[in-house]
Amino acid sequence: MPNQKHIIKSNLNSKIFSLLAIVLTAFSVFSLNINVNAQLGLEPFGINKSDPKETGWFKYTVDPGTTINDFVVISNVGAEDTSVDLRSNDAIITDDGAFTIVSNELENKEVGKWVQLDNNKIDLPAGKGVKIPFKISIPADTKPGEYAGGLSITEIDKGDPSSAPLSVKTRIGNRIYITVKGDINVSSTVKDLAIINPNNENFTDELRKRGFIKPENIVFKFTAENTGDAYTALSGSFKMNLPDGKVINQTFTRNMGPRSGARTFYIESNVPYQVGKTVINFDYTTKPQNELKDSTGVRYNYANDKGSLSYTFDLSDKQLSDFKALSAKPSDIKPTKGNQNNNAASNQPLVTGSAPAAPAAPQVITKEVPADNTVIIYVGIGLGLLLLILIALVAYKLLSDSKKKANKEIK
Numbered sequence: 001m002p003n004q005k006h007i008i009k010s011n012l013n014s015k016i017f018s019l020l021a022i023v024l025t026a027f028s029v030f031s032l033n034i035n036v037n038a039q040l041g042l043e044p045f046g047i048n049k050s051d052p053k054e055t056g057w058f059k060y061t062v063d064p065g066t067t068i069n070d071f072v073v074i075s076n077v078g079a080e081d082t083s084v085d086l087r088s089n090d091a092i093i094t095d096d097g098a099f100t101i102v103s104n105e106l107e108n109k110e111v112g113k114w115v116q117l118d119n120n121k122i123d124l125p126a127g128k129g130v131k132i133p134f135k136i137s138i139p140a141d142t143k144p145g146e147y148a149g150g151l152s153i154t155e156i157d158k159g160d161p162s163s164a165p166l167s168v169k170t171r172i173g174n175r176i177y178i179t180v181k182g183d184i185n186v187s188s189t190v191k192d193l194a195i196i197n198p199n200n201e202n203f204t205d206e207l208r209k210r211g212f213i214k215p216e217n218i219v220f221k222f223t224a225e226n227t228g229d230a231y232t233a234l235s236g237s238f239k240m241n242l243p244d245g246k247v248i249n250q251t252f253t254r255n256m257g258p259r260s261g262a263r264t265f266y267i268e269s270n271v272p273y274q275v276g277k278t279v280i281n282f283d284y285t286t287k288p289q290n291e292l293k294d295s296t297g298v299r300y301n302y303a304n305d306k307g308s309l310s311y312t313f314d315l316s317d318k319q320l321s322d323f324k325a326l327s328a329k330p331s332d333i334k335p336t337k338g339n340q341n342n343n344a345a346s347n348q349p350l351v352t353g354s355a356p357a358a359p360a361a362p363q364v365i366t367k368e369v370p371a372d373n374t375v376i377i378y379v380g381i382g383l384g385l386l387l388l389i390l391i392a393l394v395a396y397k398l399l400s401d402s403k404k405k406a407n408k409e410i411k
Contacts, residue, residue, distance in 0.1 A: 039078035040124070042153055042174050045071035045131055057175040058151075061296050064180055065140035071131050072151055072174070076124035083123050084153040086132065088115030091148040091175065093231075093257035095265075101150040101173050111149025111176050114138060121156065136178070144182025144298075145229025145258060146290065150175050179290070181297035185228040186305055188256070188286040190236075192264075193222040193309040195278060198323035199316075215324045218269040220280055222309065224254070225262035228286075230300070232256050236284035240269060243276025255289065275317045282309045 044058050060068055076082055089101040090112040102112070116135040124130055134151070152173035196219045213219050218240070226232055234256055240248040248271055256263075286305040 040074070040076055040082075040084065040153060040155060040172055042072050042074045042151060042172065044174070045073050057177060059177045060136070061179045061181065061298065062138060063297070064138060064142045064144075064182075066138045068136040068138070069133065070136070071133050073129050073131050074122055074124060074153060075129035076126060079126050081124065081126050083121055083156040085156055086117060086120050086122050087152050087154075088112045088117060088134075088176075089150050089152055089173070091150055091257075093255050093260060095263060097253075097255040099148070099175065099255075101152055101171075101175075104152070104154075104171075108149070110147050111136075111178060114178075115149065115151070115176070122153070136176075138178065138180065142180050143229060144180050144184050146184070146231050147178045147180065148175065148231070148257070149178075177290075179296075179298060183299050183301055184230050184288075185301050185303065186230050186232060186286060186288050187226075187228040187303045188232065188234060189223075189225045189227050189262070189304065190234070190282075190284055190307060190309065191223050193220065193280065193282050193311045195220045195280060195311060195313040196266075197313065197315075198273070198326070199319045215320065216270075216272045218271050218273055218278070219266055220269070220311070221264055221266045222282065223262050223264045224256065226256040226258050226260060226286075227304070229258050230288040231258065231290065232286050233289050234284060234286050236282055238267070239281045240271070241279040242271065243274045243278060252284075256286075273315060273320055273323065275315055275320055278313045278315070280311050280313070284308075 043056050047056060058070065058072075062068065072086075074084065074086070087104050088108065088111070089104065090106075090108045090110050091099060091101050094100055102108075114136050116137065118133065122130060122132060150173045152171050154171050196213055220238075224234055226234075232255075234252075234254050236252045238248075238250045238252065240250070242248065248269060250267070250269065252265075252267060254265060284307060288300060291300060
């Protein structure tokens with residue numbers, strides 16, 4: 001007759017393996033499938049890929065009222081057929097100087113609006129590329145200047161999205177640069193140079209918004225705006241005279257787009273605040289990133305393209321002590337979501353005339369999850385995690401009860 005203890009232990013082991021199988025099955029159902037569309041791309045038709053100066057972008061220099069007819073090649077080097085959503089978008093320069101195409105959900109006002117596509121859904125056979133025509137109609141009343149946008153593609157979900165694994169989509173795109181001929185103004189406004197003052201009534205807000213402000217790091221700021229019509233690079237040099245006699249020199253470069261409004265830039269020095277007077281001087285220049293020759297019909301007019309600012313900051317011993325005491329309480333001051341250090345200058349070329357050589361391969365513009373899928377993803381992840389927790393709790397309870405029962409029966 002089989003040993004009773006052996007039978008009880010075998011039943012217990014079977015329950016354990018069954019529960020483990022349930023947990024693993026649930027985890028596999030709710031696991032995330034990260035899809036970055038690495039096998040898709042788009043580029044201008046007919047580009048010379050052997051030319052080291054070829055950037056692989058769409059570039060046009062035209063008169064107002066011109067209509068441009070061109071083609072984009074969308075490629076699928078994967079092993080399966082797929083379909084993509086093709087869109088045209090405006091472009092912006094971010095606070096840290098990077099070029100990005102705006103979201104599909106935002107309304108286009110310039111290049112993205114000028115582009116006309118016959119179809120948005122494009123079917124792509126496996127291992128092939130498709131040549132798609134598009135048209136750009138420049139309004140006749142467009143002011144001379146530089147305009148930027150892009151074409152972007154996002155892979156279309158296959159089948160029923162509610163039953164498919166969750167995925168993070170990658171929007172892939174290519175830049176469009178349009179220079180409208182005529183007199184193009186190159187100008188900027190730079191003002192309000194100041195060191196972040198811990199004695200100022202607004203300091204608490206500054207500290208809450210930006211986690212890098214601390215006694216060991218003098219942070220200064222200024223406001224700049226590209227008031228011209230060309231994509232420009234704002235370059236400057238800072239000279240900071242400290243109370244202890246030391247002199248700190250620092251450089252700054254930031255790309256700025258036209259018609260994008262004023263922005264405040266924060267610069268870290270990584271030098272501790274000191275008691276006494278700190279004097280900072282800032283000399284700056286503004287230059288177009290793509291200075292075309294006059295023979296192209298483009299003429300640049302420079303105004304307010306250079307200047308100097310100065311600021312003196314006096315800090316008392318008590319103010320510095322209070323600052324250190326405040327900074328020592330991180331629970332009282334918490335950085336808000338979405339703020340970032342704007343110190344690192346972007347070296348990414350924005351306009352192609354003086355840009356370094358770049359591959360013709362398509363580039364990833366931005367990673368995003370379409371708005372209509374965001375709720376599905378969050379709800380799906382939440383339900384999946386909740387189910388796993390419930391299964392784990394039930395498994396723990398069953399195992400505990402089984403052990404107790406087995407011990408009693410063995411005895």
